[in-house]
Amino acid sequence: MRIRQRYYDVFSYFYDWVIKLHSQDKSLWLRHYLSRKSGVKSTDKVLDLCTGTGALAIILSQYTPQGMVIGLDFSLGMLKKAREKAKTLKRKNLYWVVADAGALPFKSGTFDVITCSHAMYELTGKTRRLALENIKRCLRPGGRFCMMEHEEPKHPFIKFLYHLRLLSMGKEGREIVRHELEELKNIFTNVVKEITPTGRTKLICGEKGN
Numbered sequence: 432m433r434i435r436q437r438y439y440d441v442f443s444y445f446y447d448w449v450i451k452l453h454s455q456d457k458s459l460w461l462r463h464y465l466s467r468k469s470g471v472k473s474t475d476k477v478l479d480l481c482t483g484t485g486a487l488a489i490i491l492s493q494y495t496p497q498g499m500v501i502g503l504d505f506s507l508g509m510l511k512k513a514r515e516k517a518k519t520l521k522r523k524n525l526y527w528v529v530a531d532a533g534a535l536p537f538k539s540g541t542f543d544v545i546t547c548s549h550a551m552y553e554l555t556g557k558t559r560r561l562a563l564e565n566i567k568r569c570l571r572p573g574g575r576f577c578m579m580e581h582e583e584p585k586h587p588f589i590k591f592l593y594h595l596r597l598l599s600m601g602k603e604g605r606e607i608v609r610h611e612l613e614e615l616k617n618i619f620t621n622v623v624k625e626i627t628p629t630g631r632t633k634l635i636c637g638e639k640g641n
């Protein structure tokens with residue numbers, strides 16, 4: 432765990448630059464897309480899990496002027512970058528929390544919406560199981576969970592890199608991707624998967640039953 436945290440602390444210095452290069456500037460658009468699809472309302476309490484440098488949390492806070500958004504990550508380096516970016520915006524409804532996704536420090540039923548962008552595949556083994564249990568616990572009944580991940584690329588080289596990433600998740604990697612819909616359907620209701628109009632990203636949303 433510590434090694435992964437350190438890895439992300441170092442990665443935080445380059446992260447936004449890599450994303451810009453990789454997403455060909457679609458990243459901002461995709462984060463607005465996810466925000467709208469999450470059904471977030473102006474008074475909602477939102478948790479952005481594994482927020483990284485806070486790009487999605489910052490955008491979500493535009494949608495919740497009378498609510499609040501918490502960006503959570505286990506890397507202090509990532510959260511420092513997030514705080515720097517948010518400072519100039521002077522949002523009063525945006526907070527940062529250092530914690531592990533598998534041990535969320537919030538009361539049950541706190542959030543209306545929980546999001547996770549490009550990080551569900553980082554969570555494997557016991558952490559993944561605990562994270563999913565915690566997401567469900569921390570959502571209010573009827574609350575929504577929305578995750579965004581890359582769809583399997585068509586270009587052979589990019590496809591190779593995609594599968595390399597899955598391999599880096601250990602032997603579980605491929606299984607997680609193969610069974611993610613069933614996994615989520617066992618936890619949430621009304622689980623729907625869609626491919627975004629970019630054709631390169633997928634969105635999966637579900638609800639906590641009443």
Ligand SMILES: C[S@@+](CC[C@H](N)C(=O)[O-])C[C@H]1O[C@@H](n2cnc3c(N)ncnc32)[C@H](O)[C@@H]1O
Pocket residue numbers: 439450480481482483484485486487503504505506509530531532533547548549550553554558
């Ligand atoms: C690929 S980045 C995605 C960041 C951001 N959500 C985005 O869309 O740009 C993955 C993030 O997950 C965080 N992360 C990985 N495992 C975690 C865990 N167990 N608990 C909390 N954060 C975690 C990392 O620190 C990193 O910031």
